[in-house]
Amino acid sequence: xxxxxxxxxxxxxxxxxxxxxxxxxxxxxxxxxxxxxxxxxxxxxxxxxxxxxxxxxxxxxxxxxxxxxxxxxxxxxxxxxxxxxxxxxxxxxxxxxxxxxxxxxxxxxxxxxxxxxxxxxxxxxxxxxxxxxxxxxxxxxxxx
Amino acid sequence: xxxxxxxxxxxxxxxxxxxxxxxxxxxxxxxxxxxxxxxxxxxxxxxxxxxxxxxxxxxxxxxxxxxxxxxxxxxxxxxxxxxxxxxxxxxxxxxxxxxxxxxxxxxxxxxxxxxxxxxxxxxxxxxxxxxxxxxxxxxxxxxxxxxxxxxxxxxxxxxxxxxxxxxxxxxxxxxxxxxxxxxxxxxxxxxxxxxxxxxxxxxxxxxxxxxxxxxxxxxxxxxxxxxxxxxxxxxxxxxxxxxxxxxxxxxxxxxxxxxxxxxxxxxxxxxxxxxxxxxxxxxxxxxxxxxxxxxxxxxxxxxxxxxxxxxxxxxxxxxxxxxxxxxxxxxxxxxxxxxxxxxxxxxxxxxxxxxxxxxxxxxxxxxxxxxxxxxxxxxxxxxxxxxxxxxxxxxxxxxxxxxxxxxxxxxxxxxxxxxxxxxxxxxxxxxxxxxxxxxxxxxxxxxxxxxxxxxxxxxxxxxxxxxxxxxxxxxxxxxxxxxxxxxxxxxxxxxxxxxxxxxxxxxxxxxxxxxxxxxxxxxxxxxxxxxxxxxxxxxxxxxxxxxxxxxxxxxxxxxxxxxxxxxxxxxxxxxxxxxxxxxxxxxxxxxxxxxxxxxxxxxxxxxxxxxxxxxxxxxxxxxxxxxxxxxxxxxxxxxxxxxxxxxxxxxxxxxxxxxxxxxxxxxxxxxxxxxxxxx
Ligand SMILES: Cc1cc2nc3c(=O)[nH]c(=O)nc-3n(C[C@H](O)[C@H](O)[C@H](O)COP(=O)(O)O)c2cc1C
Numbered sequence: 001x002x003x004x005x006x007x008x009x010x011x012x013x014x015x016x017x018x019x020x021x022x023x024x025x026x027x028x029x030x031x032x033x034x035x036x037x038x039x040x041x042x043x044x045x046x047x048x049x050x051x052x053x054x055x056x057x058x059x060x061x062x063x064x065x066x067x068x069x070x071x072x073x074x075x076x077x078x079x080x081x082x083x084x085x086x087x088x089x090x091x092x093x094x095x096x097x098x099x100x101x102x103x104x105x106x107x108x109x110x111x112x113x114x115x116x117x118x119x120x121x122x123x124x125x126x127x128x129x130x131x132x133x134x135x136x137x138x139x140x141x142x143x144x
Numbered sequence: 145x146x147x148x149x150x151x152x153x154x155x156x157x158x159x160x161x162x163x164x165x166x167x168x169x170x171x172x173x174x175x176x177x178x179x180x181x182x183x184x185x186x187x188x189x190x191x192x193x194x195x196x197x198x199x200x201x202x203x204x205x206x207x208x209x210x211x212x213x214x215x216x217x218x219x220x221x222x223x224x225x226x227x228x229x230x231x232x233x234x235x236x237x238x239x240x241x242x243x244x245x246x247x248x249x250x251x252x253x254x255x256x257x258x259x260x261x262x263x264x265x266x267x268x269x270x271x272x273x274x275x276x277x278x279x280x281x282x283x284x285x286x287x288x289x290x291x292x293x294x295x296x297x298x299x300x301x302x303x304x305x306x307x308x309x310x311x312x313x314x315x316x317x318x319x320x321x322x323x324x325x326x327x328x329x330x331x332x333x334x335x336x337x338x339x340x341x342x343x344x345x346x347x348x349x350x351x352x353x354x355x356x357x358x359x360x361x362x363x364x365x366x367x368x369x370x371x372x373x374x375x376x377x378x379x380x381x382x383x384x385x386x387x388x389x390x391x392x393x394x395x396x397x398x399x400x401x402x403x404x405x406x407x408x409x410x411x412x413x414x415x416x417x418x419x420x421x422x423x424x425x426x427x428x429x430x431x432x433x434x435x436x437x438x439x440x441x442x443x444x445x446x447x448x449x450x451x452x453x454x455x456x457x458x459x460x461x462x463x464x465x466x467x468x469x470x471x472x473x474x475x476x477x478x479x480x481x482x483x484x485x486x487x488x489x490x491x492x493x494x495x496x497x498x499x500x501x502x503x504x505x506x507x508x509x510x511x512x513x514x515x516x517x518x519x520x521x522x523x524x525x526x527x528x529x530x531x532x533x534x535x536x537x538x539x540x541x542x543x544x545x546x547x548x549x550x551x552x553x554x555x556x557x558x559x560x561x562x563x564x565x566x567x568x569x570x571x572x573x574x575x576x577x578x579x580x581x582x583x584x585x586x587x588x589x590x591x592x593x594x595x596x597x598x599x600x601x602x603x604x605x606x607x608x609x610x611x612x613x614x615x616x617x618x619x620x621x622x623x624x625x626x627x628x629x630x631x632x633x634x635x636x637x638x639x640x641x642x643x644x645x646x647x648x649x650x651x652x653x654x655x656x657x658x659x660x661x662x663x664x665x666x667x668x669x670x671x672x673x674x675x676x677x678x679x680x681x682x683x684x685x686x687x688x689x690x691x692x693x694x695x696x697x698x699x700x701x702x703x704x705x706x707x708x709x710x711x712x713x714x715x716x717x718x719x720x721x722x723x724x725x726x727x728x729x730x731x732x733x734x735x736x737x738x739x740x741x742x743x744x745x746x747x748x749x750x751x752x753x754x755x756x757x758x759x760x761x762x763x764x765x766x767x768x769x770x771x772x773x774x775x776x777x778x779x780x781x782x783x784x785x786x787x788x789x790x791x792x793x794x795x796x797x798x799x800x801x802x803x804x805x806x807x808x809x810x811x812x813x814x815x816x817x818x819x820x821x822x823x
Contacts, residue, residue: 071460072459124762
């Protein structure tokens with residue numbers, strides 16, 4: 001069955017409060033993973049330079065529905081849909097919502113890699129997706 | 145005094161209490177049912193008449209009967225069964241007739257005849273009941289009390305019917321119930337006051353008080369059942385009516401597609417809120433919301449998808465507004481929000497900001513990507529108007545200015561917006577005139593090769609001086625021209641004149657002309673291009689049309705056909721403002737594009753901004769891998785120029801290398817051979 005893969009970016013509207021921004025993102029990704037598991041969605045949430053970059057993979061209708069819910073969320077703004085394609089198989093099949101944040105692995109090149117991914121988005125979305133996958137694989141061990 | 149004495153000394157108080165409860169409950173239920181009967185029509189009316197008569201009859205009869213059982217005489221008592229039953233039938237029957245009369249259309253007959261019949265029926269029941277009450281003793285009637293009691297019963301009933309007919313409020317029903325209660329109580333006790341018994345010695349005992357109590361309880365139960373049936377029938381009926389009335393009211397007040405409030409409810413709510421302002425109501429905000437690009441969605445994707453879009457928009461608007469605000473759909477793609485109690489303009493614009501933000505987010509519907517946005521005009525009551533018309537008008541002016549101020553934004557009303565609207569109107573008129581008379585000028589900005597620094601071409605740019613308002617920037621007048629439908633006409637004129645100018649330039653200098661998204665949708669564009677080339681004699685290879693990504697966004701099939709047509713004539717296509725648009729790469733593969741122009745917003749942040757630097761680098765690499773030419777626009781400093789040169793961009797243009805100049809000046813410049821670039 002063909003799978004839809006959606007890529008979007010948005011700007012965070014999270015404010016540090018009782019929880020640090022980092023904690024809030026962990027919570028968003030955690031809750032998303034639970035909801036996505038039920039809906040059969042996989043993907044990754046990247047947070048870099050105050051931006052979210054997210055990939056959702058799943059059945060076309062489900063991706064539409066989840067994306068609409070995400071678009072109704074005021075915890076971020078300026079949601080920009082970058083790519084929506086039909087693919088043969090999932091790239092993130094092991095993660096209902098993986099998470100990669102700037103600062104997750106201080107001292108490594110993770111932050112640079114994430115920033116590069118952000119620049120790539122505007123130029124070549126497909127390459128950006130592959131780069132996100134590679135980055136996730138190489139930091140899988142270190143990030144929570 | 146006689147009457148009070150009668151209640152206190154001659155009645156058993158427990159029975160009186162029970163009778164009183166029966167009387168109050170019965171009267172209230174009767175009044176409610178009477179009201180229903182009097183106001184109903186048709187077949188249902190007969191049923192209501194019957195139900196009311198039986199219920200009210202049973203209630204009055206039971207009251208009377210229980211009270212009678214509590215009447216304490218020194219003489220033995222027996223009851224005549226037949227007469228007792230007849231008295232009950234008389235109550236129900238008489239009240240029934242009274243109700244028929246009370247339903248008459250003539251107010252006089254209804255209240256007087258209906259009311260007095262009901263009063264008489266109660267009286268007849270009472271006195272027939274008294275005949276059924278056989279006392280072994282000497283019975284004495286005081287006729288003045290009897291007449292008085294009838295007068296009380298009739299008077300109270302007439303007043304009750306009068307009230308019920310006059311007004312349909314629950315309060316009136318309670319009052320009428322009270323009057324009916326008074327009719328029954330007044331009749332009973334004043335009647336009983338005129339009744340006295342003197343016991344005769346030697347006769348046998350009648351029914352004892354225990355038997356009486358049992359009978360009272362039994363009668364009370366039966367009557368209660370009847371009254372209860374009356375109540376529950378009424379309640380069931382009212383519930384059904386309320387439900388269907390609510391449903392009808394909901395349909396009347398709501399938009400069927402989105403389930404938002406409709407224009408009708410919006411107008412009502414706004415009027416109420418404005419009226420309340422005068423009586424110490426709180427200030428509030430009115431937000432007028434308009435979708436910016438909805439019509440093309442219906443046109444290209446069809447109405448079923450358009451409807452789904454509207455439903456999602458409705459849901460998003462509800463989320464953007466606060467709980468309790470009214471969100472209404474007041475037109476095809478027009479919405480309004482009444483934000484109650486929101487008197488602070490900053491708070492109102494915060495809501496407006498949320499609306500703009502959430503509407504600007506993309507939507508995917510059945511595989512279609514829908515990019516829409518909304519504009520919002522905000523008016524504050526009472527500051528910007530305290531009557532609905534003025535408030536709506538001012539919020540609309542704010543909306544208009546938001547729409548023309550670049551869309552996807554909000555504006556708070558202020559008086560100076562009125563001037564802006566006037567300026568806009570007069571610009572529209574001047575622009576119409578200008579396009580009829582070709583009052584536009586064309587200037588040329590030179591393009592240089594970045595390596596050798598010589599002129600390789602020029603971009604034709606449009607200039608317009610309005611007779612009234614002076615020099616108007618293209619970013620201001622092009623959108624107006626698009627809206628007025630003038631852009632194709634202006635565009636083809638520019639193309640024709642620029643080709644003619646370029647035909648006089650040295651052969652190695654190319655011409656670039658901008659084509660707006662609206663022009664690209666025009667299927668006559670390839671024809672216009674070939675005509676311009678033929679008329680001027682310019683070689684097609686020297687012409688390049690610049691398009692933007694937005695032009696390709698929603699109509700890429702049509703755009704692809706048009707562009708392929710033009711390319712087949714030998715004319716080249718370039719992609720302008722690259723990097724600011726939507727999804728960049730896919731277009732480069734699908735469309736016959738031979739040049740990318742890096743948007744000046746990136747170039748101007750060079751070389752210090754890391755993000756812009758890497759975007760420029762990436763685009764330059766992309767160009768060489770796709771064998772497309774790259775031009776960097778908006779170069780203003782030497783360091784920008786040298787960064788661009790290092791990246792291997794083919795051409796540069798900007799204020800540093802050459803500002804736009806008039807056709808004659810450009811001809812002079814181009815006539816000189818090699819133009820060194822200071823680098
Ligand atoms: C950056 C970001 C990413 C999110 N990703 C997901 C996701 O992948 N799946 C999901 O179900 N919800 C995700 N959410 C949460 C949704 O916006 C929404 O809160 C959640 O689906 C619950 O929706 P509901 O309140 O309408 O049930 C995300 C939210 C944010 C801010």
